[in-house]
Amino acid sequence: MPKFLRPVATILAVIALHGCGSDSAKSTRPSVPGQGQSVPQVGVITVQQEPIKVPFELPGRVSAYATAEIRxxxxxxxxxxxxxxxxxxxxxxxxxxxDNQRYQAAKDAAVANVERAAASVAQMQATLSRREKLAKSQAITAEDLDEARTNVRVAQAELAVAKAELKTTELNLNYxxxxxxxxxxxxxxxxxxxxxxxxxxxxxxxxxxxMDPIYVDLVDTSAHWLRIRQQEPTASFNADNANSPELFINLEDGSQYPQTGRLSLADTVVSETTSTFTIRSEFPNPNLLLLPGMFVRVNAEVSGRDDLYLLPQRAVQRDAQGQATALFVNAENVVEQRDITTGSTLDNYWIVSNGVQVGDRVIIDGLQKIKVGATVTATEVEINSNGVVNQSLPANGAGDAK
The missing domain is CATH 2.40.50.100 (RNA polymerase II/Efflux pump adaptor protein, barrel-sandwich hybrid domain)
Incomplete structure (x- = not known):
């Protein structure tokens, strides 16, 4: 190469090397976090407030309405x-x-005694009548008149005793x-x-x-009764209470008894050893399907408060202390966690009394792909009677719906 071209070649080589360095740096530059990532999707349902009937089920034993041991x-x-x-x-x-022969003989003797006592009364009264007439003419003394009156009273008492003895013999003969x-x-x-x-x-x-009607004796715990009263303060197991629930029986073979029953009475004392008390219910039993000693399960629904909510069981979790929690999507589409107060269950739902408001969006699908504080896209979904979400989210969402 001529000498006058060497500086030019050197400059071009430097420019080429600089260009290659720029491309290499550009290709190895780290990407900015969050660029090119989609916002996770979650399935939610909107919480509504509605009157809820609180269910309960208790074990019970069938017992006769009345029992007479013949002796x-x-x-x-x-x-x-x-x-x-x-x-x-x-x-x-x-x-x-x-064999009633001796009782019949005793009655016959008592009848005779009554007749004899009655004759004695008649005789004493006749004697008294004569002496009263004689006393008017002072033909007898006052002592004689008093004696006649006393004899009448004695005869009347003996007649009363004879009649009582006759009644006893009649009872024995009847027995x-x-x-x-x-x-x-x-x-x-x-x-x-x-x-x-x-x-x-x-x-x-x-x-x-x-056995028609027939009793079913139920056993409940004081703790369960307190939970029912928390959800329905006016609930009562008294038969004369307007809120006394209608009862249904599940038989030992799993079938339901065709007749409904009512509460009859409840013990007012809780056992100190078992913390349980007995509730007696009454059912019609025209076909004698229920027999004394049978084991059954009785279920009913108690009208609950109007300020209760239903949350799907799949949306509720518990922390290490056992506190119930749920994840919600707030107005800014950010995931937040709240403590909630649960009571009993109804189908696939928890009955919740605190920690929820009308219009809240609770997350039931996509829980595995999110965490508290994340921004999400909320999609309304439906949940069937088995607790399964009918509308699945895209694959880049939760993916835990079936």
């Missing part, structure tokens, strides 16, 4: 059994017939026929003809149970 009230030998086991009987029906004190279903007998029974013995002859 004899007098001694005797059983001569006849006047019923068929397992049948329906009415109040006053004869069940057992005891020789053992009758049912209530209507219901009679069970198995424990004696046969010829057995000797005694008055008020410990062993029962048979048992009669009235």
């Amino acid at each position: 004899p009230q007098v001694d005797g030998i059983i001569e006849a059994i006047l019923f068929k086991e397992g049948t329906t009987i009415k109040k006053g029906d004869a069940l057992f017939q005891l 020789a026929t053992v009758k049912s004190p209530i209507s219901g279903i009679i069970g198995r007998r424990s004696v046969d003809v010829g057995a000797l029974v005694t008055a008020n013995q410990a062993d029962t002859l048979a048992t009669v149970r009235q």
